[in-house]
Amino acid sequence: MHELSIVMSIVDSAREQVAKHGAARVESIGLEIGTLAGIEPDALEFAWEAAIPDTVLSGAERHIHYVQARAKCAGCGHEFDIQQIFEPCPLCGEYFNDLLQGKELKIKTMTLVS
Numbered sequence: 001m002h003e004l005s006i007v008m009s010i011v012d013s014a015r016e017q018v019a020k021h022g023a024a025r026v027e028s029i030g031l032e033i034g035t036l037a038g039i040e041p042d043a044l045e046f047a048w049e050a051a052i053p054d055t056v057l058s059g060a061e062r063h064i065h066y067v068q069a070r071a072k073c074a075g076c077g078h079e080f081d082i083q084q085i086f087e088p089c090p091l092c093g094e095y096f097n098d099l100l101q102g103k104e105l106k107i108k109t110m111t112l113v114s
C-alpha cells in the first residue's frame with residue numbers, strides 16, 4: 001500500500017520542520033492532493049491511523065484539500081476537468097492534452113506548537 005509510504009514521508013517532513021524550529025509537535029497540517037495523484041482517501045485514512053501515533057503529528061488536526069485534475073487540449077486549447085489521465089477533449093475529441101493540475105501531493109500548511 002503506497003499510501004503508507006506517503007504518510008511516512010509526511011511524518012519525516014513534519015519531524016524535520018519540528019526539529020528545525022525547535023517545536024514540540026504539529027498542531028495542524030494541511031495537505032493538497034490531486035485527484036490523479038493516485039491516492040485512495042480510505043487507504044490514506046487507514047495509513048494515517050496506522051502511522052501517526054507516537055510521532056510529532058500525533059493529535060494534529062488534518063485538513064485535506066483535493067485538487068480537481070484539469071487538462072488543456074493540445075489540439076484546440078480547451079481546458080477541462082478530467083477524471084482519468086487519457087481522456088479526450090470534450091470539444092474536439094483530441095486525446096493529447098497537457099495536465100494542468102491534479103497530480104499534487106504536498107504539505108500546504110503546517111502549524112507547530114512549541
Ligand SMILES: [Zn+2]
Pocket residue numbers: 073074075076077078089090091092093094
Ligand atoms: Zn480540443
